[in-house]
Amino acid sequence: MTQSAPRQFPCRNCGAGLVFTPGTNEMTCPYCGDVNPIPTTSQTVDEQNFLEQLEVDDGQSSDLMTEVLTVRCQSCGAQTTLGPNVTAGRCPFCDSPIIAARAQSQRLVKPKALLPFAINRDQAMEVFGRWLKGLWFAPDSLKRTYQRTGMNGVYLPAWTYDTNTQTVYVGERGEDYYETQWYTVMVNGRSQRQSRNVKKTRWYPANGQVTVDFDDVLIMASQSLPGRYVQELEPWDLKALQPYQPEYLAGFFAESYQVNLQQGFEQARALMEEPIRQNIRQDIGGDRQRIYTVNTSYHDISFKHILLPVWISAYHYGNRTFLFVVNARTGEVQGDRPYSWVKITLLVVLMCGLIVLGLWMLQG
Ligand SMILES: [Zn+2]
């Protein structure tokens, strides 16, 4: 069991709290600039046994679990852990003040691996600026909000699952054939016989078994970001996962998972359904397939709890808060945006005017 207070990493030079530098294996002192390398670890990114972990109940102590201090945002409900040396006091998802004194201890599955930030805050701000400039019908004043906007680095929680599946199915195989149909038409008052080919399908019973192996089915365990963002931020370079080390969290937020290990697996099962059905269709063969029953068993289920890095700006415009999110590995961007109804209305009026003018000239 690890201690609940986030570990601090003091600068060897001046003692101030170090901050992880994106794109490197170093922590930097924000005060004296001293660069401190992150020690290499002998840990590896292993899979963990799913069923064993499910049995680890809250009363037992296990070195797979960890006790962490999480702060719940009173405004949006996001639960974050403040990484070592995090000084920001605002919720990264809605920009409301969060009160660190209200932190509560939570027992959670330990993260196994993470993708460290590759893109730094300045680069994320630049991407944000470019995105704002490229928006059609954005209010002009929106571009000014950019200067006032903060950006937070957050590690989002996720699960990956591996499993070998075996599926027994019952269905039917359809084979197409053509049948010649004769019919009579009247041509110039005389009846004439003509033929046409009609496609038909013959169905045969089909049943069997398919095995499909899945590797790293990714389920986001955050509920603070809308689902569509999470999908759009993919793909993640999971091959580059590194063993979890708290040094990589220094200066960053980490959201604690809201979708637990079991719920995550239910979602993963839903994702596996379609690939399994595709395999069944291939196994049935023929021109078309019907699937009546599908019975899947999941073997050797293993999982990893991982953390994925994003830069988030919860920016205000009018009375609303919009979210802008950057995948801090790839620079992929997702954002909510306000529209300028004045600009859109002006354009519509202009288009109508042009149409009327065009019609008038055609008549002339
Ligand atoms: Zn220092």
Ligand SMILES: [Zn+2]
């Ligand atoms: Zn919040």
